[in-house]
Amino acid sequence: MAIGAAGLLVLIVALVVAEGLRQGRDAKPLPGQSLRELGQPRGLSIGTAVRVDALRNQKAYRQLVAAQFSSVTPENEMKWGLVEPERGKFRFEAADAIVDAAGSAGQAVRGHTLVYHHQLPGWLGGLGRAGLRAATEEHIRRVVGHYRGRVAVWDVVNEVIGDRGGLRRSPFAAKLGPDYIAQAFRAARRADPAARLHINEAGADAINPRSDRLYALVRSLKASGVPIDGVGLQMHVDLAGVPPTYVANLRRFAALGVELAITEADVALKLPASAADLRAQARVYRTIVRGCLAVKACRSLTFWGFTDGRSWISETRSGLGAATLLDAALRPKPAFRAVQRALRR
Numbered sequence: 102m103a104i105g106a107a108g109l110l111v112l113i114v115a116l117v118v119a120e121g122l123r124q125g126r127d128a129k130p131l132p133g134q135s136l137r138e139l140g141q142p143r144g145l146s147i148g149t150a151v152r153v154d155a156l157r158n159q160k161a162y163r164q165l166v167a168a169q170f171s172s173v174t175p176e177n178e179m180k181w182g183l184v185e186p187e188r189g190k191f192r193f194e195a196a197d198a199i200v201d202a203a204g205s206a207g208q209a210v211r212g213h214t215l216v217y218h219h220q221l222p223g224w225l226g227g228l229g230r231a232g233l234r235a236a237t238e239e240h241i242r243r244v245v246g247h248y249r250g251r252v253a254v255w256d257v258v259n260e261v262i263g264d265r266g267g268l269r270r271s272p273f274a275a276k277l278g279p280d281y282i283a284q285a286f287r288a289a290r291r292a293d294p295a296a297r298l299h300i301n302e303a304g305a306d307a308i309n310p311r312s313d314r315l316y317a318l319v320r321s322l323k324a325s326g327v328p329i330d331g332v333g334l335q336m337h338v339d340l341a342g343v344p345p346t347y348v349a350n351l352r353r354f355a356a357l358g359v360e361l362a363i364t365e366a367d368v369a370l371k372l373p374a375s376a377a378d379l380r381a382q383a384r385v386y387r388t389i390v391r392g393c394l395a396v397k398a399c400r401s402l403t404f405w406g407f408t409d410g411r412s413w414i415s416e417t418r419s420g421l422g423a424a425t426l427l428d429a430a431l432r433p434k435p436a437f438r439a440v441q442r443a444l445r446r
């Protein structure tokens with residue numbers, strides 16, 4: 102049965118209203134200057150991890166990402182299992198949406214990540230040494246090539262050091278040997294000679310066995326002419342705070358002639374978080390910002406999400422949460438104002 106012009110009009114209006122409801126309200130503007138404006142005169146790029154579903158479906162989230170940050174990192178959308186779920190069949194739609202939105206907002210993109218032992222596709226497990234080597238080269242060639250000129254920095258390898266300071270026993274290390282790291286960097290350089298190439302590490306934020314091993318690795322990669330431009334330190338911390346050797350650690354890496362980035366900062370709290378916890382959290386965030394500002398080579402500071410409504414801490418770590426700068430209703434917490442103040446000084 103034909104619905105006629107009036108019926109069609111009603112249908113269109115209903116669809117527009119439904120889409121409006123799905124997207125939600127506009128963001129309430131945050132007080133003061135944006136983080137990206139405050140970082141700019143300090144020569145510091147301020148970033149956040151982003152999620153494609155939130156960018157697509159929540160207007161306020163999208164507006165805040167564009168307004169507050171000068172760089173974005175896809176939280177999961179560029180990981181191997183998501184980008185190449187079947188061998189040779191690449192799915193770039195989700196990551197493309199993030200890169201396109203970043204382009205519209207005048208933001209840089211940190212590509213995360215090419216070689217990581219989590220979120221790998223199942224098919225990789227069946228490969229032997231030669232197969233894994235070829236698949237890794239091809240994965241890097243295709244992914245970095247796809248984003249050539251649009252992704253400024255790649256986390257080429259992620260978390261390659263184990264908790265005790267040895268090389269992590271990942272499938273890559275087990276099958277390809279330690280040289281897989283150098284090979285990954287060389288493949289990334291070939292695929293986009295202008296992209297800056299970083300090694301990204303967890304738990305190496307201060308001087309400890311893990312950062313000692315990372316330091317030795319970076320020094321030896323540089324000495325062998327491997328094309329590595331920078332080191333990313335993740336900075337997932339809690340109220341125990343940032344260890345006192347944080348700045349000394351940044352300085353020793355800077356002395357190797359690499360650029361530095363804080364790549365995944367968040368400060369987990371035990372739930373429920375008290376007002377005192379939120380103030381203590383603000384002090385930890387302030388220390389993170391000040392430390393990076395104290396070292397010239399530290400040019401980029403990324404938060405691992407900016408709202409407690411979308412944070413891996415509350416989603417995956419039992420009893421913990423409230424780890425980011427804004428609450429779940431996108432209202433600023435003391436941590437947000439502390440970051441603003443630290444950038445202003």
Ligand code: G3I
Pocket residue numbers: 176177219220259303335365413417
């Ligand atoms: O996409 C599926 C969805 O289809 C399914 O319904 C749902 C049910 O659990 O899971 C979804 O996948 C989740 C994925 O995030 C996307 O949301 C995974 O379970 C979950 O494990 C995964 O967690 C991510 C984690 O990396 C995996 O290793 C976190 O969001 C992400 O924040 C986290 O990020 C890592 C960095 O890459 C590296 N450094 C540490 C950091 C924190 O672990």
